[in-house]
Amino acid sequence: MALRNIIGQERALKIFFGTLKRDRVPSAMLLSGDMGVGKRLAALNYAKAVNCLDPVDSDCCDTCASCRKIDAEMHPDITVLIPDGDGIKIDMIRKIEEVLFLKAFEGRRKVVIIDDAEAMNINAANAFLKTLEEPPSDSLILLISSNPDSLPDTIRSRCTNIRFYPLPLEGMRKVISPEIREEDMDFVLRLSMGRPGLALAGDFMGEREWFMKLLANMRQGESKDIWADKNAMKAWLDLAFVLLRDMAVFKITGDESDLLYGRGEHKMYGNANLRPLFDAYQGLLKIRGLLDFNLNKSISWNYVSAMMQSLRTSEK
């Protein structure tokens, strides 16, 4: 693909193409926006356009040796840093600096893409700031962040900021329709909320079944917790929030068209009243927040069961 094929990010594309057409590619850019809206894809295709050997209307040709190498992650001048769970440490930044200060091998510009840039720890950020202040002339640094507010101001202010937005429904449909079955489409569209990356990476249908199965066990009074681990608990609670949200929306509007689940799940506990719904929501939120402090799994199960059960008693 090429930069122009990025769907639903017209504003970002306008800025990208502006820099390409005027040959004014900045030394650093910050691509920010929700997770899964296409920031990394855009960054890679911008890198392709910048280094393309045979550009078409300032965009990449997608067929030359440079474009193909970038797509195959084999271009010697393009470095992509995706942090693992431990964040971005100073030695990673040092490696990036080494790359940046070498002369470009093949491309016109060396490009460093740092995903989840906010994962830089303070030492890494300080070291990185020096590079940003005096970047080598033939370098391009693309920072990607779904949480740009947690980047230091000093870093943000040195980047050209480009904001990405959740995709409108039609754009979403276009991007995900080759991968998502038509009968699942409405549900996936609603739950992924304009973020094609999530729609394509996540198994929304499978998770929904899993969530409902565990909830059914809970309703039948299963007393032993059946979450596999803490991550399973987190994932399950996130889906429970969606259900509680649906129940509240239905209670208020009586309209089923705005529900995220939408196959009768919101009626599982009858027509629950708002007060117990909010209480349950708060209670689950508290549990969700405490999970990082090694909360006991089976105590949590009983607590969550009781919370969900309290919804039933409010049936009319």
Ligand SMILES: [Zn+2]
């Ligand atoms: Zn090309």
